[in-house]
Amino acid sequence: MTPLQNRVDPQGRLNAVPERGAWMGNRGILHNDAGEVVAPWRHKAWVTCVLEYKGRRRQVFSPRRYSELFFLDEATALSAGHRPCAFCRRERFNEFKALWCRANMDGAPPSSVPAPIMDKRLHAERALRGGGKVTFVTKPKDLPAGAFIELGGEAFLFWGGRFLKWSFSGYCPAPQFFLPRAVTVLTPASIVAVLRLGFTPQVHESAE
DSSP, rough: OOOOOOEOTTTTTTTSSSSSOEEEEEOOOOTTTOOOOOOSOOOOOOOESSSTTTTOOOOOOTTTSSOEEEEEESHHHHHHTTTEOOTTTTTHHHHHHHHHHHHHHOOOOOOGGGGHHHHHHHHHBBBTTTTTTTOOEOGGGOTTTTTTEETTTTEEEEEEEEEEEEEEEEEEEOOOOOSSSSSSSSHHHHHHHHTTTTTTOOOGGGGO
């Protein structure tokens, strides 16, 4: 059976690979009735959901239903620009939003910042028209644990004080490479600010 194009990499791209991952995600209805992806997103509320919720069952890529996306781990989802879902992951969403407001809204109370305000900011930091990825540049020493960089077209997670090369099945130690004075960061800037405040993403066991 040909895999669906619904596995998300740290660059936010949708790929057709057999691996599934630890989390599901949503960007709206991205596929047509034939199960083909025809859009990179349909709305700005990109969320990360649990794989199972109260025994509910879904047929993946059902016609006219939102397109189920999958991530290796939470760090990958954050890099792609997905935040925790406020419905199936309410406690995690509240934790993320509180730190996001503290880091990016001058400490405004989370109750005063509607989720669409956060989603609008995140969308501007993650997605280019047509489906490209927004990045920014920073010094390696300023990277928090859980952030991704891109080097030579590959994605690397900064975790445990070292860089790990990402793949759809997990991580491996990064090969020896020259680390430039400034690196290209894939994880959206406002999420990097949240990571700096101590938000710790779930990572695949291979990173440990």
